[in-house]
Amino acid sequence: MKQRIFMYLFVFAMLLVLFQFVNSKRVFEDMNQNIGDYKEQLQQYKDSLVSMQHDITDLSHFNFNRNEDAISYFENQGYNVSELVPVIKDELYKLNEVKGEHPIVPYAASEGKRMMINTIKLLNHKWIIADFTDGKYWGEMFLTYYINENQQIEFNVVESFLYPFD
Structure with missing residues (x-):
């Protein structure tokens, strides 16, 4: 068992x-x-x-922050690039506060509104791309800029367009 x-x-x-x-x-x-x-x-x-x-x-190919030649251009002139880029953008945004029509946007705003710059992208030490709108119409522009002897930033609109409104 x-x-x-x-x-x-x-x-x-x-x-x-x-x-x-x-x-x-x-x-x-x-x-x-x-x-x-x-x-x-x-x-x-x-x-x-x-x-x-x-x-x-x-x-990011056309981007100021990744363009060593553009950065060197300003550094060789004695500018601190990390401080200069915000100053350039601020100067362009300050133009939104000017009374009346926008000084560099080449299009008139719709009735009762103002054209204002929304977005800015620095491409290099000479060129900027910006977009603008008044809430109804919008467009983009290509700008050149330089810093004159008086340390003032001057902008020049090279080309711009307004998107068609449907």
Whole structure:
């Protein structure tokens, strides 16, 4: 009787080991499949990150902050570039406060409104792109700028356009 109990225990233990082995193998294969999926997803994320970095580099090509020649131009004249860029933008925004028509926006505003410059992007040490609107009409303009002997910033509109109103 004792031998049968040991035999039944042995068979039961073997069945339990076999069940554990099959279950562990299935769990292990499932984990490997998940790891493979995660590695593939990680590679896609890395590829999209590289693609985005290339896009950022392309978009920032015409950007004052990444243009060493433009920065050197002002540094060679004795300006602190980190202080100068905000001053240039502020001077252009101050023109929004002038009474009457905007001094550099070449289009008249719609009735009861004023044209105002919204966004400014310095391209280099000579050029600026800006957009303007009065709330109904909007457009963009290409400006040149320079700092005269009196340390005053002068702006000159080279080209501008107004988007058609539908």
